[in-house]
Amino acid sequence: METFQTNDSFRTWTRIRVPPNILTDDERHNVSDVNLYWSGIFFLINGIVYFRNLTAFTRLGNNENLPEGGIIGLSSRKWCWSKYKLKPNIKSHMVIWTREEIYLGYPPLRFVKIITIKKLRKILNMPAAGVLTIQDVKYTGHPLEIALLLNHCITCTTVKRLYIVIYSEVTKEWVLQDFELDVAIDSVVTSRFPYASISEVILWDKHRVYYSYHNFTVTGVLQTPTESGNLSRLAHGSVISTVFTDYYGNIIVKMENNIMFFFKIYTTDAVKLHLWTNNQTKSLFFLNASGKIYLIYVFDDGTIYPQDYPVRLETQSIASKTKEKCPFIIFHHNIMYISYVLDKGHYLSFWAQIVYPENAGLYITVESYGPDILKKESQVLYEIASGYCTKTITVTFYQTVDYEAVKDYFTLQNKNTGLLVVRVRPSEYTKMCPAAQKVFQVAVGCDFSKFIAVKGFDRKSCRWHDFFYIIKKSYLRDRPSKNLRVKYDWKKYGCPLRLNFKEKFHPVLQLYSDDGYIEDVDVNFIVWEIHGRDDYSFNNTMKTV
Numbered sequence: 001m002e003t004f005q006t007n008d009s010f011r012t013w014t015r016i017r018v019p020p021n022i023l024t025d026d027e028r029h030n031v032s033d034v035n036l037y038w039s040g041i042f043f044l045i046n047g048i049v050y051f052r053n054l055t056a057f058t059r060l061g062n063n064e065n066l067p068e069g070g071i072i073g074l075s076s077r078k079w080c081w082s083k084y085k086l087k088p089n090i091k092s093h094m095v096i097w098t099r100e101e102i103y104l105g106y107p108p109l110r111f112v113k114i115i116t117i118k119k120l121r122k123i124l125n126m127p128a129a130g131v132l133t134i135q136d137v138k139y140t141g142h143p144l145e146i147a148l149l150l151n152h153c154i155t156c157t158t159v160k161r162l163y164i165v166i167y168s169e170v171t172k173e174w175v176l177q178d179f180e181l182d183v184a185i186d187s188v189v190t191s192r193f194p195y196a197s198i199s200e201v202i203l204w205d206k207h208r209v210y211y212s213y214h215n216f217t218v219t220g221v222l223q224t225p226t227e228s229g230n231l232s233r234l235a236h237g238s239v240i241s242t243v244f245t246d247y248y249g250n251i252i253v254k255m256e257n258n259i260m261f262f263f264k265i266y267t268t269d270a271v272k273l274h275l276w277t278n279n280q281t282k283s284l285f286f287l288n289a290s291g292k293i294y295l296i297y298v299f300d301d302g303t304i305y306p307q308d309y310p311v312r313l314e315t316q317s318i319a320s321k322t323k324e325k326c327p328f329i330i331f332h333h334n335i336m337y338i339s340y341v342l343d344k345g346h347y348l349s350f351w352a353q354i355v356y357p358e359n360a361g362l363y364i365t366v367e368s369y370g371p372d373i374l375k376k377e378s379q380v381l382y383e384i385a386s387g388y389c390t391k392t393i394t395v396t397f398y399q400t401v402d403y404e405a406v407k408d409y410f411t412l413q414n415k416n417t418g419l420l421v422v423r424v425r426p427s428e429y430t431k432m433c434p435a436a437q438k439v440f441q442v443a444v445g446c447d448f449s450k451f452i453a454v455k456g457f458d459r460k461s462c463r464w465h466d467f468f469y470i471i472k473k474s475y476l477r478d479r480p481s482k483n484l485r486v487k488y489d490w491k492k493y494g495c496p497l498r499l500n501f502k503e504k505f506h507p508v509l510q511l512y513s514d515d516g517y518i519e520d521v522d523v524n525f526i527v528w529e530i531h532g533r534d535d536y537s538f539n540n541t542m543k544t545v
């Protein structure tokens with residue numbers, strides 16, 4: 001088999017090659033995991049991580065603070081969030097784990113061991129008896145959280161118990177969740193966290209799919225019309241290859257022989273889909289940048305063929321046989337983006353509407369997950385006409401924090417900065433409903449694309465050159481023994497403003513983003529010279545103003 005790489009959703013692709021004499025033939029055929037990175041590709045081969053970029057194929061180990069073997073998995077964020085790094089501390093780009101240790105990866109190629117299973121057992125106050133190991137590690141639906149799937153057994157002969165622990169990269173806390181699942185001792189369970197606001201997880205082994213919804217309060221085995229949820233029996237003995245999820249709550253279980261089953265988040269049973277290809281062709285699901293689902297076929301001659309997969313049409317076709325219907329007629333909203341930034345003094349409002357048959361009793365739920373830093377107000381309008389009910393909810397998120405004249409401004413600001421994930425959905429839906437949820441993030445804090453500049457700021461109307469100037473030591477606040485030589489930063493400060501030193505100067509502050517001017521900043525502010533000079537004065541004090 002080959003390993004392929006694409007940069008344009010498989011319109012074109014290349015075969016990945018490695019330099020000779022780096023891998024044995026056995027190693028070439030034992031790639032157990034692959035992970036994309038901003039500067040290259042990670043491969044997990046026989047418990048060792050390799051990194052391939054444009055110039056080299058490198059084995060990673062002690063020099064990168066990684067173990068030389070025993071690694072069982074690597075993972076990165078599945079969902080494409082934006083603007084989630086509001087606070088100054090750097091967030092990880094990927095996670096690597098062994099059965100007893102977890103490492104977080106940071107750019108450019110740095111890894112930090114954050115926990116061992118021995119230390120974790122002590123933090124969580126878990127009983128000392130029995131064997132505790134790491135089964136799987138994934139980023140959750142919240143972009144700043146990581147979930148651990150732990151194995152625990154006492155005699156370790158027939159059954160083991162699974163636990164879930166969530167780690168916050170913001171608070172650095174480990175929290176054991178209200179989740180337990182007993183599986184066979186030899187089961188290899190994989191997890192997938194759907195695109196959702198609160199904690200939900202889909203797990204699977206070779207034969208069954210498990211779900212845990214509503215913040216791990218509803219857990220069970222995905223059911224089928226026959227065979228009690230054993231998908232292998234319904235797929236002629238084949239085993240589960242992967243479980244695919246998209247942004248709209250659709251979930252497809254693909255078996256190794258290409259038989260597929262479908263269900264939706266919050267539903268507890270699956271239906272068998274129509275077969276799209278023979279049981280010999282290798283295939284996988286692929287989600288492109290716009291959220292469209294493709295089936296990728298890999299043929300024996302090493303060629304690839306991408307094909308649109310119309311999941312909506314396929315489920316409608318199945319619905320005619322199952323007689324299952326969607327309980328509502330229309331669910332829509334005016335939420336246009338997946339990411340919003342809420343700065344000081346701003347608010348976010350949106351509406352959502354559902355139309356359903358009279359007496360169905362449906363409503364719209366708005367769930368948020370994250371720090372308690374926003375207030376919420378909502379209003380519901382209701383009307384009935386021609387046997388149909390229409391409910392419209394309008395929701396506004398805002399802050400009421402007063403930053404005026406506080407003693408510790410930055411501490412208060414940090415306390416009220418963070419990331420919330422919000423989901424808007426109907427109270428009930430089935431597998432046959434169209435897109436039945438909208439999930440988006442609200443980043444509370446300053447948008448990194450914004451910056452403040454003095455009116456007249458400009459980078460283009462002057463010629464950049466090496467420009468140094470001298471500040472006399474007698475003008476510096478600390479009165480050093482030598483004059484200070486300063487290099488002017490053209491990129492940061494732009495072209496110098498031309499001012500008459502005999503005239504009063506009152507700077508007008510303006511807010512900009514990458515797209516240009518936004519507004520004037522109408523607030524009180526203090527001006528000081530960044531290098532410590534004190535040979536200037538103010539026309540007014542803050543008290544006078």
